[in-house]
Structure formats: C-alpha cells, structure tokens
Amino acid sequence: MTYMTPKFVFSPAEQAVLKEKLFTLLEQKGVRMDHAAVVEILAGAGANVDGATKMVRFPRKLLEDLIGKIPKQVLLAARDPRFDLEIPRADGGFYVRTGTGAPGFLDPEDGEYHRTRIRDVATWAKLVGSLDHINFCAFPSPVDVPGKTADIHALREMLTYCPKHIWIQPYSGESIPYLFQLAELAAGGAAELGKRPLVSFITCSLTPLDYKYMDLEVIVQACRRGVPIHACSLPSAGGTAPVTMAGTVLLAAAEVMVLLAVAQAIQPGTPGIATPLIFSMDMLTGRSLQSSTEAIQGAAAAVNFIKTSFDIPVHTYGYGADSPDIDGQAQSERSLLSLMVALAGSDILGGAGQVEVATAISPLQLIVDNDLAGMVQQLRAGLSLSDETLAWNDLLNLQPGGHFLNNDHTLMHCRSAFKGRTFVRQSRETWLKKGQVDFLAKAKDIYDEIMAGEHAGLISQEVGQEMAGLVQTADRQLGV
C-alpha cells in the first residue's frame, strides 16, 4: 500500500486553476473602490475604470506586472533591534502576532471578564516584550478612553511599553494621520520610520469585492512613508463569500492581491504581506467562526495558494478560538489552527491570546500560546538527520538491552527537548499532592512573574511629552 501525501492544501494543478480564475475574476468582474485618487492612479496605470459605478477592472498583464513588484522580503523592525523580524524567516519558520482589536479582556488579576481598559493595553505590551515566541504585537481596543481616538490612545501605550514590532489597526479614517505621527515620534522622524518601520498597518477589503476609503487611504499613507501593510480580506463563507470554502479562498486571495497591487501602483516596492483571514458563518446561528473545521482548512489553503503562486510573504490567524473562554475547547481550536497554517507555510501566525472569535483576549492564553508557538515551530521544522542525530556511533557500539542514560551523547543533548512552561506532565498522584496545579495556574505564575518585573517606559521624557500633546490634539480635533 502506498501512503498518500495528506491533502490539506490545494495541489499544484488545482493552484494553477485557482490562479487562472483569480486573474479572470479581476479582469472581467473587477472590484469597487471608494477613493477617487487611488482610482485615478490605477486608471493611469492601465486599469479599466468605470467612473459612475467606481468599478475597477485589472487587465491581466497589468495585474501581473504590479504583483511582480511586490517585495519578496519584508522587514518589520522593532524598538529593540534584537527583535527585528525579517520575513521570510531564515529557518523557514514563522513569526507570531497577538490578537488585535479585542474589546473584551479576561483579567488574570481577578479572573473576571471585563471591557478592555487602557491599562490592559499596557499589560499586553509588557507581556509581549517578555515572551520569547511572541514576535510582535497588536493592540486591543480600550473603552475607558474616547471612542473616536481609542486607537490613538492604545498606540501610544504600545509604543511606550512594547519593545517589539507593532501592528496598527485604525478604527477610523480620521485617526490615520495621528497614528502615523505617533509612530514617527517614536522612530525619531519620518525618514527613520521608513528605514526601520517600527509599525505596520492593516488594510482590509469589504468582502465581497468592495474597498472603503479608509483602507485605501491607509495604503496611500503607508506608501508615502515606506511602512509595510498587511493586506487583509475577512470573508465569511456563507455570509459575505461562497459557502463552499474553495470559493471563499479564491475571493479572499483575489481581494488581497488587489490591495497589494494598489500599493505597487502607488509606490513600487512598498512592502506588503498577503493576509487572508478566513471565517465561516455558522449556518445555524449566523455567528462568524474562525476555528471551524472549514475556516481552518480555508486559512491553510489560502496562505499556501498565495505563497506558492506569487512567492510573497503570507499571514493569517494561527491562534484564536470560537470558544468564549480559555477552556479545553479553546486549546484544541488553536492547536489545530496553528499547526495547519504553519505547515501550509504561513510566515506569520496571528491572533495569539485571543478567544471568542477575536472579540476577547486573555493574558493567560497568550502565555499558553507562547508555548504552543514554540512547539509548532519545532514540529514544522521536522527532525534533522545526521550521524549525530542518529547517534550512529552509539548504535554501532550498542549492546542489546541496557540503556542510553549514561552516554555522552545523551548528556550532550538532554537539554534540547522543547520545554514549555505551562504544560503539566505529572502522574495523577503527584499532581494531587502538589495542589492540582493546571496549565492555567502555571500560566498565572508566569504572568505574575512578568508583571512583577521591571518595565521601564521605552520613550524619553521629551518624546513622551510630544506624544501626549499629539494625543490631546487628536482628542480635540476629532471632536471628543
């Protein structure tokens, strides 16, 4: 019997079909864009534009040319250069980003669920700075600051406490200039930000095939400054996209490629990361799901298709749960999701720490995800094979029976097994005797340890004052 390669992504022949359809869809059907300046640039580049309907159609040759200009490598720089991220990762692995935009917070301090506050944003930033396998940070959505400037307040907190790269999700078009200005202040100027982009922005399609002003404006402004974009599509299979996942993958890929192409039309060489974020609608209740069997399959298929067909960096959810709590279900969901998308070749696994379909985050979950990320990183890399890893000499000198405990080879490698800090691997008896400490209790210990540590702000007093002034101006100008 022959063993069949597991088919969890589309085959090369299927990908060729998908690619054809992607170009056909964008050439024949096109997309709608609500941004006159961007539409004009595209028209100038050779797109077919219908001014009345705002429909933009991409001749195949044009789209191929624009896609050809997308950089194959992207730098996501960090406040602390030790945390710079070069994509793709040299070892073929992935980077991990935290959940974004969550208005709900599962607080380890009191074990309660509450709305995210600005101090929780700071907590989040500090945790990310201390967790080895969490590589960059998105901010949750605080409610105890003015709604119209919540993103601006949150970013200031991030820039103050997070030594790693920051992904910015704006909540409205009006806040975009302030978000860029804050980043420039932290970077030490616009030119510095362009050279070492400490932040990157998300821009989203409005599935199906629609593009809002805000998202296109993000691209315009990012292009001007050389800041990387995560080009997102968030289809919901059965809701805003075909109920059959293949169709949803095609639609998401097409929408993402349009965003990236727009950036290249505005400013060739603008770094961009293809980010299909796949949901399925629960056809019984209408809820958006990110860890249903189909959504996981869709995420894996979408990143794999884009990466193999266009050879550009890709990003999708690797963590997240449909469960509203950090329970057993949440752990199964994120394990299945992260493994599948990592094997499918995603350069970035997003959503660490999030539950309840991206509407809540949990510091304890983030600490568990840190371990899961380390495990999956190693699982993805596979076993290495050499005389050393075979312990070839030991095997040749082996006496039947006996053990390896005393071998130099064992001594040399005994520390190399992956060690997460949260998993419990005791016998029932030991576990009972030691107070039934489970993985979440261990995560809480780690949380306490991190929070008790030193977390000096990363911003000088002078820059801090400038930032505070800018946030105040934003509050005033945006009519708080």
Next chain:
Amino acid sequence: MSILNELAKSIEEGKLQEIKEQVSHALAEGLSAEEILEKGLMQGMDVVGKRFAAEDMFIPEVMLSARTMHEALLVLRPLLEQGDQNVKMKGKVLLGTVEGDIHDIGKSLVEMMFVANGFEVVDIGENISPQAFVDAIKEHKPDVVGLSALLTTTMPAMARTVEAISAAGLRDDGRLKVIVGGAPVTEEFAREINADYYGENALDGVEVVKQALAG
C-alpha cells in the same frame, strides 16, 4: 390536509414557485385574506421560528421561507389593506447600522428574522448618521427602529442616535419603539442610552419586539 395546513407547510418548506397560486386558490375557495395570513401562513412561520431557535433549520432555509412569505403577501397585502383593519401586518421595522460603522452582516440576519416573522422591514444601510435616522423615521413611519453597532467605538453614535430620535419628538407618544443590538451592545448599555429594548441576537430581537407590540 386542509388548505390552511397546506399553506403553512409551503411556508415552512419554502415553496417559492407555488405559493402565489396556492394563496389565489385559497381565496377562490372562499377563505378570507385574514384567515389565510393568520391561520395559514403565520402558522408556518411560527414553526420556522421555533425550528430555527432549536437549531433544526439553517439560515438559508429560513431565508427561503421568508422569501416565500414575501411572495404570498404580494397577493394578500392589497386585500388586507382594504379589509376591516382587524388584521394588519405585524408591524414595520426600520433598520440601520449607526454612524461610523459599516458592519452589516448581523443587521442582515436581523432583517431576515423580522421578514420571516411577517414584519415589513426597511433597511436604510450602514454608517447612518443620527439625523439620517430621524429623517428616515419621518419618511417611513415605522413601529420599531432597530440600531446595530459592532464597534465599541461606535456605541456612542448609537447613544447619540437614540437621543436625536427622542429630541425630534418621535418618541413623544410612546408608539415608536427603539431596539438596539450588535456584538458589544449589552442590556445594560441599552438601558443607559434609553433604548426601549435590547436583542442579543436576531431571534431574540424579534421575540422582544413581538411581545412589546402585542402587549
């Protein structure tokens, strides 16, 4: 099966092609428009609602039933409007997503559930300013206005909208009911901003409104 039972079954099964003819046939048999609606079509819709709540019917199937109801009403509505006004449609609902917010999937589901339950629905879209809500209410004269918000950052706009509706005097006689919903919205928030009702999900919203209009 009686004619009325058959009509109910057709709604439940979404017999979109056949329903108009069945309604005409029932009228020809001497049944009144009121009877056909109340004892036939609405009975079918009740079953649909119950089966959906019990997770025994899928959304596209409910949508098909709603469309079938809509078809049937094309025949019945002129007759009902001439009638003695004992029987009316369940009510008119005006729906929109508040200013600054473009999330519309939840609102579409809410619309579906209202239509499926015999309400007339006017969907005025997304990113709707308080003033535009006020204008639309004046134009369409709904019994119920439903506001949707998916962002914590647009919940203040929801509050402003309720305020504007009150300030325009549209709630003075107490007939217009305001219901709010959306993932971050809670019962408590609804009370705080002086809305009449809160709906946790589409089904819940319809139940709350049904009870309110009946009571």
